[in-house]
Amino acid sequence: MVTSGMAEPAAPASLPARLARAARPWVFPLALLGLLEAWARTAGRSSDALAPPTLALRSFGTLVAEGGLFGPTAFTLGSAALGLALAVLAALPLGTLLGLSRRVGAAAFLTVEALRPVPSVALIPLAMLVFGFGVRMEVGVIAFATFWPMLVLAQAAARQVEPQLLEVSAALQLTPAARFAKVVLPAMVPRLFVALRLGVAIALVVAVTVEIAANPHGMGYAMMIAQQSLDPATMLAWLFWIGVVGWLVNAATLALQQRVARRMGEAPAVGGGA
Amino acid sequence: MAGAHEGRVAMNEHLRPREAAASVALLVAVLALWWAASHGGWVSRVFLPTPEATWSSLVEGLAGEWLGFAASTVQRMVLGFGLAAAAGVLIGVAIGSSTTLREWIGPTLEFMRPLPASAVLPLAISLFGLSAGMVLAVVAFGAMWPVLLATLHGLASVHERLREVARSLELSRTAFVLRIGLPHALPDILAGLRLALTVSLIVSVVGEMIASQSGLGQAVLLAARSFRASELFAGIILLGALGFASNALLALAERRLLRWQRR
Numbered sequence: 001m002v003t004s005g006m007a008e009p010a011a012p013a014s015l016p017a018r019l020a021r022a023a024r025p026w027v028f029p030l031a032l033l034g035l036l037e038a039w040a041r042t043a044g045r046s047s048d049a050l051a052p053p054t055l056a057l058r059s060f061g062t063l064v065a066e067g068g069l070f071g072p073t074a075f076t077l078g079s080a081a082l083g084l085a086l087a088v089l090a091a092l093p094l095g096t097l098l099g100l101s102r103r104v105g106a107a108a109f110l111t112v113e114a115l116r117p118v119p120s121v122a123l124i125p126l127a128m129l130v131f132g133f134g135v136r137m138e139v140g141v142i143a144f145a146t147f148w149p150m151l152v153l154a155q156a157a158a159r160q161v162e163p164q165l166l167e168v169s170a171a172l173q174l175t176p177a178a179r180f181a182k183v184v185l186p187a188m189v190p191r192l193f194v195a196l197r198l199g200v201a202i203a204l205v206v207a208v209t210v211e212i213a214a215n216p217h218g219m220g221y222a223m224m225i226a227q228q229s230l231d232p233a234t235m236l237a238w239l240f241w242i243g244v245v246g247w248l249v250n251a252a253t254l255a256l257q258q259r260v261a262r263r264m265g266e267a268p269a270v271g272g273g274a
Numbered sequence: 275m276a277g278a279h280e281g282r283v284a285m286n287e288h289l290r291p292r293e294a295a296a297s298v299a300l301l302v303a304v305l306a307l308w309w310a311a312s313h314g315g316w317v318s319r320v321f322l323p324t325p326e327a328t329w330s331s332l333v334e335g336l337a338g339e340w341l342g343f344a345a346s347t348v349q350r351m352v353l354g355f356g357l358a359a360a361a362g363v364l365i366g367v368a369i370g371s372s373t374t375l376r377e378w379i380g381p382t383l384e385f386m387r388p389l390p391a392s393a394v395l396p397l398a399i400s401l402f403g404l405s406a407g408m409v410l411a412v413v414a415f416g417a418m419w420p421v422l423l424a425t426l427h428g429l430a431s432v433h434e435r436l437r438e439v440a441r442s443l444e445l446s447r448t449a450f451v452l453r454i455g456l457p458h459a460l461p462d463i464l465a466g467l468r469l470a471l472t473v474s475l476i477v478s479v480v481g482e483m484i485a486s487q488s489g490l491g492q493a494v495l496l497a498a499r500s501f502r503a504s505e506l507f508a509g510i511i512l513l514g515a516l517g518f519a520s521n522a523l524l525a526l527a528e529r530r531l532l533r534w535q536r537r
Binding site for chain 1: 290304380385388395400476479480495499501517
């Protein structure tokens, strides 16, 4: 969906006008940060809860310089990637099967609908009990959380494969494996990348949530510890960094999805509004 | 949005009697597998209680204090969701109905979209302490974003023709929002609300775990810490039922509200 309201007139703008336009998105956040800075340096000087953004920036610099940023970031991103990979490995073949065969899809309907609404965070205590703290519990919760949307979206993708393609592959008497690899999977790819983008977003959110709620590793825990040791500058630095990482990962997956959609021709309508 | 898409896939299922029977049979088979795995000792009972033990924990719990836990989780979730819906639509309309505000503030809001709602928890704890109000604030804040951004998107994508019509009818901004903007944004807003509902359940549960507020989140955490697996499973089942019921209610409301669209 194109946001027609945002459309700009195509008239060539002068350089200052273009610069002003490029600066516009930054004005509002910078004004907010300026207000916070002013408050934290005057009325809120003795606050344990908030720190001036400049101090948070300095804490961020210290984290970068001392290398404290890398470990937790790698842990969180690694767990998210591993959990999502496990979910995709399980959900892709199963979802394709459910989507291609109406009978199998109908048979699985109740079981999927019974398990899917379980909130992923409800499994944090169970994962703690089974795996203890560490990478395995986090990966387990992420895999559960991303498995269901991946399954349902893979099912939808398989269901929307052109029936003519399936007829052709039947006429060619392809084996089921060849039919999957040569016909079904390529036809599903654009939609699968839309699903993947959603999965990446969910995986990252769940990873940070698990770290904040229980697991003593990663970016979420680093932020929690900064809060508990009454170091609001470091806490805000981590909050900022989590926001940046989320934004970067999201932008990267969006670019990937759009590139795949262009390459494969068809752009599914699902991606536009999300 | 993804939530709406998933819902649509599920809603399109119209099972024939034989398919419904197969569906029930598979669910029963899964339960039987659970029974066999726990009784046969394939998986340690510490992790996997028997279905009977889980059932009796569920019944006992609901007769005891778990009904109260469930009620406080539902209350937190519904209150947070309501606040989020109201704030999201109001702020969304305030920003979205003005092209200028949209261009100046919109990018900042888009930047906040991928930020996990739970990442605000530490900040909220240091601002408000470990209180019920803090959890509610984070639930409302986290669940507000999908609604706000959906409202913004819905208003921004009103077709230029409709804007011209509104101008030539000399509609005031309020009238434009009420008669054209919001009806046009309604499908987007409903998709946002669906996502907000999921977020509010998740953040409620996490908030209860961290801030030790009474509710199902705290109950499942305590059950796991004291190795009472059957209670843990009963709690997970209750939370699943909560997720299912809230989604079903919203899907029903959605079908009602969007009935005009299908004509």
